Amino acid sequence: MDSTMKIAVIGAGTMGSGIAQVAAQAGHDVILFDTRREAVDKALAGLHRTLDRLVEKGKLTADAANAIHQRIRPASDLKELAGSGLVIEAIIEDLGIKKKLFAELENVLGPGAVLATNTSSLSVTAIAAACARPERVIGMHFFNPAPLLPLVEVVPGLATDAGLAPRMYALMQAWSKTPVICKDTPGFIVNRVARPFYGEAIRIYEEGIADMPTIDAAMKSAGFKMGPFELMDLIGNDINFTVTKTVWEAFFFDPRYKPSFTQQRQVESGRLGRKSGRGYYMYDANGAILPPTSQTSAGSLAEDPAVQRRAAAGSLSGDPAEVKVIVDRILAMLINEAADALFWKVASAQDIDLAMTKGVNYPAGLLAWADQQGAGHWLEKLESLQAEYGEDRYRPSPLLRRAARESRPLTSY
Ligand SMILES: NC(=O)c1ccc[n+]([C@@H]2O[C@H](COP(=O)([O-])OP(=O)(O)OC[C@H]3O[C@@H](n4cnc5c(N)ncnc54)[C@H](O)[C@@H]3O)[C@@H](O)[C@H]2O)c1
CATH class of the missing domain: 1.10.1040.50 (N-(1-d-carboxylethyl)-l-norvaline Dehydrogenase; domain 2)
Incomplete structure (x- = not known):
């Protein structure tokens, strides 16, 4: 998995907007989808302000900030996510709604795509059970605010392919995060x-x-x-x-x-x-x-x-x-x-x-x-x-x- 892989983030709230920023800062093209278009617009406006502040503080050049912003594209239809190598879901914490989304995603994404959930408290295994191919589903639990807190808990579910957690671990290191691997148990x-x-x-x-x-x-x-x-x-x-x-x-x-x-x-x-x-x-x-x-x-x-x-x-x-x-x-x-x-x-x-x-x-x-x-x-x-x-x-x-x-x-x- 390299920076040419397209990342999709679903849910443009507190966590999704932060995760989209992290992925774009790591050099990926990012698609940000939310059922509420205004949430995506708000997230992009917020990202603009954050990047401007980083430029003012001298932590980022104006060109780099612009490039990060350009890398995040809004989407208004799930179909636009086709071609993504990794989808990170950060929608409402509801098992039924997450399962429905994961089942829909399988119809949109290619066979090699990885489906990750940012759930804090649900079972990754239960979410993955909605998929015909649960072996490509994994938990990737970021912390709030995602751009600032380095930890990512990488959580393989019961049916997750054994090689996926190490791959996600390496990807998170490439994103300058601090990954840990943990069992799919309550609260991680x-x-x-x-x-x-x-x-x-x-x-x-x-x-x-x-x-x-x-x-x-x-x-x-x-x-x-x-x-x-x-x-x-x-x-x-x-x-x-x-x-x-x-x-x-x-x-x-x-x-x-x-x-x-x-x-x-x-x-x-x-x-x-x-x-x-x-x-x-x-x-x-x-x-x-x-x-x-x-x-x-x-x-x-x-x-x-x-x-x-x-x-x-x-x-x-x-x-x-x-x-x-x-x-x-x-x-x-x-x-x-x-x-x-x-x-x-x-x-x-x-x-x-x-x-x-x-x-x-x-x-x-x-x-x-x-x-x-x-x-x-x-x-x-x-x-x-x-x-x-x-x-x-x-x-x-x-x-x-x-x-x-x-x-x-x-x-x-
Ligand atoms: N807020 C935190 O501190 C935190 C930390 C770690 C993990 N999480 C987890 O991250 C996830 C998101 O939390 P949040 O705080 O960002 O929530 P949030 O309410 O800020 O944002 C959720 C977004 O998801 C959108 N959404 C809802 N259903 C959708 C669907 N079916 N398809 C697409 N978009 C949909 C909503 O419109 C909203 O914009 C949850 O699973 C939560 O448990 C939250």
Whole structure:
């Protein structure tokens, strides 16, 4: 697969427009299709603005920007995709609609074309089952914003040809991305391993151990760029809640992934986060956390003026012991999740760590982080949580137990 291969991107929303930009920047001719023509027009206008900014910043010459723009062609009929070597689908997250599209694509594309889905939470195998030739279907999960975040999870389905994942891996490297290969399991790597960052933070808040700004500040003091509540507000509580719920259901209701009422109520009340001006925190028009106003009514903790003031100042109320309790608990759960993904062979240790640093900007890979203190240290923390709460949620991964018993680094498995 070289840069002369024509790429088609289906769905010109947040992800599709970013993926089209990435492919065009890598030198491919790109066809961008959406059932809504206005979505394609909006994506192309957005791309123009992005490229102009890159030229202004001196990161791109005007000629290069122009060439990238010229390489992306809008399409208003699926038939125009004929001749594409690779199609990347980034439409609405709905299994029925995706399956229908994949079945239609087979009638349009040549026999050698590869069909990729950018699904975050659906089974690649289930999407591929709509095709007469499921061996050429694969997951290629980019992260938002696609032009900026390097990670791409390459996900072969059950029927995917064995040679396809290495081919897509090499292509993503040629696009200057950081690919990882993972099994077709719920949440792939990142959306599975990251769950406790949100879920355990909410539990700590719900139990009244600490308020939201304290939890956020604690996690930032451990090196994370954003705290869990700030990040959920940025992602959108509706999206984050849906991912949590989908992963929980897909794992046959494993209590480890159980969603929370706190987040469900946020969604029900329309407090979706930055995009709605209010989530766990309140925001100004520029997306900055607002200090409390005199109109603020008391009610929930996040509405407490004192809490909002601390959130706006980004300050930490807790003493070092409180910070340690928060960080240790969330980190122990994250490490357990990473160890469990490795135990179930979702991906290699190296790819699990790469995914969390390159897809969600974690300060270090979780397995390498765990190895600094040793598996026994984290096993002890999980066992004490499990003893305290008596919940399966805190059950240690068999790999954490094995690594502790064998005194081996997790990264060596
Ligand atoms: N937004 C993210 O952070 C993110 C990250 C990784 C993966 N994803 C996945 O990427 C996919 C797209 O997500 P998004 O956030 O870009 O959505 P979006 O709503 O921004 O865009 C989806 C686009 O698909 C178009 N569309 C819907 N049905 C179509 C069809 N049958 N044929 C052609 N076009 C159709 C819509 O008109 C819309 O423009 C989803 O599968 C999502 O799970 C999203």
